[in-house]
Amino acid sequence: MTELLEVEGLTVKFESAAHHLELVRDASFEIGTGEVVAMVGESGSGKSITARAILGLLRRNHRMTVEGNARLAGRELLALAEAEMREVRGRRVSMIFQDPVGALDPVVSIGAQVLEAVRRRRSGTRPEQRRRVIELLASVGITDPELRAKQFPHEVSGGMCQRALIAIALAGSPELLIADEPTTALDVTVQAQVLDLLKRLRDERQMSVLLITHDMGVAAQTADRVLIMYAGSLVEQGPTADIFGHPCHPYTGGLISAVPRVDAPRSRRLVAIPGSVPEAADRPAGCAFHPRCPLADDRCATAMPGPRRLGNQIAACHRAEEARDSQVHRWQAGPGGGGAGRLPEERAAL
Amino acid sequence: MLVGVTALIFFVLRALPGNPVVLLTQGDPGITQAQIRHIEDNYGLNKPLLVQYGTFIWHALQGNFGVSYLTKEPVMSSIGAQAGATVELTAAAVVLTGVIGIGGGLLAAMFRDTWVDSSLRVLSLFGSAMPLFWTGVLLILVFSFTWRLFPSSGSGTFSELVLPAFSLALAGSGLLVRLVRNSMLDVMGQEFVTALRAKGLPEYQVLVRHVLRNALVPAVTVLGVQIGALLAGAVVTETVFTRQGLGSMLVQAVQNKDYPTVQALVLIIATVYVIVNILVDISYAYLDPRVRTTLTK
Numbered sequence: 251m252t253e254l255l256e257v258e259g260l261t262v263k264f265e266s267a268a269h270h271l272e273l274v275r276d277a278s279f280e281i282g283t284g285e286v287v288a289m290v291g292e293s294g295s296g297k298s299i300t301a302r303a304i305l306g307l308l309r310r311n312h313r314m315t316v317e318g319n320a321r322l323a324g325r326e327l328l329a330l331a332e333a334e335m336r337e338v339r340g341r342r343v344s345m346i347f348q349d350p351v352g353a354l355d356p357v358v359s360i361g362a363q364v365l366e367a368v369r370r371r372r373s374g375t376r377p378e379q380r381r382r383v384i385e386l387l388a389s390v391g392i393t394d395p396e397l398r399a400k401q402f403p404h405e406v407s408g409g410m411c412q413r414a415l416i417a418i419a420l421a422g423s424p425e426l427l428i429a430d431e432p433t434t435a436l437d438v439t440v441q442a443q444v445l446d447l448l449k450r451l452r453d454e455r456q457m458s459v460l461l462i463t464h465d466m467g468v469a470a471q472t473a474d475r476v477l478i479m480y481a482g483s484l485v486e487q488g489p490t491a492d493i494f495g496h497p498c499h500p501y502t503g504g505l506i507s508a509v510p511r512v513d514a515p516r517s518r519r520l521v522a523i524p525g526s527v528p529e530a531a532d533r534p535a536g537c538a539f540h541p542r543c544p545l546a547d548d549r550c551a552t553a554m555p556g557p558r559r560l561g562n563q564i565a566a567c568h569r570a571e572e573a574r575d576s577q578v579h580r581w582q583a584g585p586g587g588g589g590a591g592r593l594p595e596e597r598a599a600l
Numbered sequence: 601m602l603v604g605v606t607a608l609i610f611f612v613l614r615a616l617p618g619n620p621v622v623l624l625t626q627g628d629p630g631i632t633q634a635q636i637r638h639i640e641d642n643y644g645l646n647k648p649l650l651v652q653y654g655t656f657i658w659h660a661l662q663g664n665f666g667v668s669y670l671t672k673e674p675v676m677s678s679i680g681a682q683a684g685a686t687v688e689l690t691a692a693a694v695v696l697t698g699v700i701g702i703g704g705g706l707l708a709a710m711f712r713d714t715w716v717d718s719s720l721r722v723l724s725l726f727g728s729a730m731p732l733f734w735t736g737v738l739l740i741l742v743f744s745f746t747w748r749l750f751p752s753s754g755s756g757t758f759s760e761l762v763l764p765a766f767s768l769a770l771a772g773s774g775l776l777v778r779l780v781r782n783s784m785l786d787v788m789g790q791e792f793v794t795a796l797r798a799k800g801l802p803e804y805q806v807l808v809r810h811v812l813r814n815a816l817v818p819a820v821t822v823l824g825v826q827i828g829a830l831l832a833g834a835v836v837t838e839t840v841f842t843r844q845g846l847g848s849m850l851v852q853a854v855q856n857k858d859y860p861t862v863q864a865l866v867l868i869i870a871t872v873y874v875i876v877n878i879l880v881d882i883s884y885a886y887l888d889p890r891v892r893t894t895l896t897k
C-alpha cells in the first residue's frame with residue numbers, strides 16, 4: 251500500500267503569558283491510500299488539534315505554532331502558503347466534525363452550503379451545479395434530497411446534518427477524509443449507518459479516512475490500523491488485529507476494557523480507566539500515563555519512554571513487553587478475563 | 601402603546617405652565633376676560649380635560665388633528681410640507697448608520713487586536729459618548745468653517761444634507777460598530793466557521809457571507825432601537841443645523857404651547873417608531889430561519 255499522508259514529528263505548541271505547552275508532541279504516523287486509520291484516545295488527548303494542524307486550521311491562532319512535517323502524496327502541507335493550503339482543503343483533504351448541527355451555518359440552507367462546496371471546482375453551469383448538489387445529497391443516503399436541500403440545519407436530524415456535511419466534504423473528491431468524532435453526537439443506530447457510509451465511500455472512491463474517536467469499539471468495527479493518543483503523544487500504533495489481540499501499551503489495554511460489551515456479565519461490562527487525562531499544563535514527569543498505569547515503576551515516573559517497534563506495533567512504553575505478555579487489560583477487566591480478551595479479535599476480523 | 605403616548609403627551613402639555621390663549625391672541629394686552637372665554641369656547645379649552653382628550657382622540661382617528669394655534673392652518677398640511685426634509689435626513693442617517701456600523705464592525709473583527717480595531721474602538725466610543733449637538737457643532741467647525749467643504753445650515757440640496765446626516769449617524773453607529781464586532785467574534789468562535797475554512801472557502805467569503813450574516817441578527821435589534829434614538833436626534837440636529845423639518849417644527853410648537861401641532865407630531869413619531877420595530881421583527885425572520893420556523897408553528 252502506498253502512503254498518502256506521512257506525518258513526522260508533528261508538534262503543536264501553545265504559548266500564553268501563563269503557559270508554554272505542547273498540546274501535541276512529536277507525533278508520527280502514516281495513512282495509506284484507501285486505508286481507514288482510527289485515532290483513539292480519551293477526550294483532551296490532542297486528537298482534534300492534530301487533525302486541525304494537518305489542515306492548517308490552527309494558523310489563525312497566534313498562540314499556536316505547528317512544527318514537523320505532514321506530506322500529502324509527497325508534498326509538504328505545513329509549509330504551504332495560505333492560498334495553496336486553501337486549494338488542498340476540501341479538494342484533497344476534507345474534514346467532518348463532532349457536532350454536525352454546529353458545523354453547519356444555521357442561517358444558510360443545506361443545499362446552499364453544499365452548492366458552495368460544489369462551486370469551488372469552478373466547473374459547470376448553474377443548473378449542472380444544482381444537479382450535482384442533489385446527486386451528492388443522494389449519494390450519502392439522504393432521501394428526498396430536493397426537499398432537504400431547501401431545509402435549514404435546525405429543521406433536520408443530527409444524522410441528516412452529518413450526511414450533509416459528508417456530502418460537502420465529498421464535493422471536491424478528496425483523497426483523504428478526516429472525520430473528527432463523526433458519530434459521537436449521534437444515537438447508536440445512526441452511528442452505525444454513518445460508519446457504514448464511511449466504509450462504503452472508502453471502497454467506492456479509494457478514499458483514505460482518518461477516523462478520530464474515543465471509542466475503541468468504533469475503531470474495531472471500522473479501522474485497518476489504529477493510533478492511540480494520550481496526553482498529546484501517540485503511545486501506540488499498529489494494525490487493528492494486533493492492537494486488539496495484544497496491546498503493547500497499558501493505556502491501549504485500558505481503552506479496550508472500557509468498550510461496553512453486550513456479552514460480558516453486567517458487573518464488568520464497562521471498566522473505565524481510573525483517573526482522567528491530565529491537562530497539557532499538568533502533565534507529570536516521565537511517562538504521562540504513569541499515575542494511572544497498573545504496571546508503572548520508578549523509571550516510568552522519571553524518564554519519558556520513546557516509541558519502540560514490537561512486531562507490527564510501535565509503542566512508547568518502558569514496559570511494553572510486560573504489557574503485551576501480561577495482557578493487563580484482561581485482568582483490569584476483572585477475574586476470569588480470558589473470555590473478555592476474545593471479542594476484540596472477533597471484531598477486528600469483521 | 602400609541603394610546604399611552606398620546607395620553608402622556610396630552611396631559612403633560614396641559615400641566616406645563618403657560619396658556620395657549622396668549623399665543624392665540626398674540627399676547628394682546630387689551631384683551632378682555634369675555635374675549636378669552638369666547639376663544640376658549642371656540643377651541644374647547646374650557647371643557648373638562650378628559651372631554652378634551654376624548655375629542656382629540658375622536659378627531660385623530662378620523663385623521664383630523666385640528667388647526668395650529670400658531671399658523672391657524674390645519675396641522676396635517678403643515679406637517680406634510682415639513683415631512684420631506686425630515687424623511688430625507690433620517691433616511692440618509694439610517695443608511696449611513698448601517699454602513700458605518702456594519703462596515704466598521706466588520707473591519708474591527710477582521711483586524712481584531714490590531715491598531716485598526718483599537719482606533720475603531722476609540723472612535724466609536726467618542727461617537728456614542730458625545731452629545732449630539734456637540735458632534736454637530738464640531739462637524740460644522742471642521743467641515744464648514746475651517747475647510748469650507750459643506751454648508752453649515754439649510755435644507756434642500758444634497759451638500760446641505762451631508763453634515764447633519766453624518767452627525768446623526770456618528771452618534772448611532774458607535775454602538776453598532778462595537779456590537780457587530782463583538783457578535784462577529786462570537787460567531788467566529790463557533791464550529792461552523794472552522795468547518796467553512798476546512799471546506800476551503802476564502803476568508804472574505806467566510807466573513808461576509810456567513811459570519812456577518814449570523815452577526816446581523818443581534819445587530820438588527822440594536823439598529824431598531826437606534827432608529828428611535830435617531831428620530832429624537834433629528835429634533836436636535838435640525839435645530840443645530842437650522843434645517844426645516846418636523847424636528848424644528850416640534851421645538852417651535854412646544855415653545856409656543858401649540859397643542860394640536862405637538863400632539864400630532866408626537867403621535868406621528870410614535871407611530872413611525874412602532875412601525876420600525878415591527879419591521880425589525882420581520883427582518884429577524886428574514887435573517888434567521890430559526891425564527892421563521894417558530895413563527896410558522
Ligand SMILES: Nc1ncnc2c1ncn2[C@@H]1O[C@H](COP(=O)(O)OP(=O)(O)O)[C@@H](O)[C@H]1O
Pocket residue numbers: 264273291292293294295296297298299300311529530
Ligand atoms: N484553542 C485552544 N487553545 C488552547 N488549548 C487548547 C485549544 N484547543 C484545545 N486545547 C487543549 O489541547 C488539548 C487537546 O485538545 P483536543 O485536541 O481538542 O483533544 P481531543 O480532540 O483529543 O479531545 C486539551 O488539553 C485542550 O485543553
Ligand SMILES: [Mg+2]
Pocket residue numbers: 297298299430431
Ligand atoms: Mg476532539
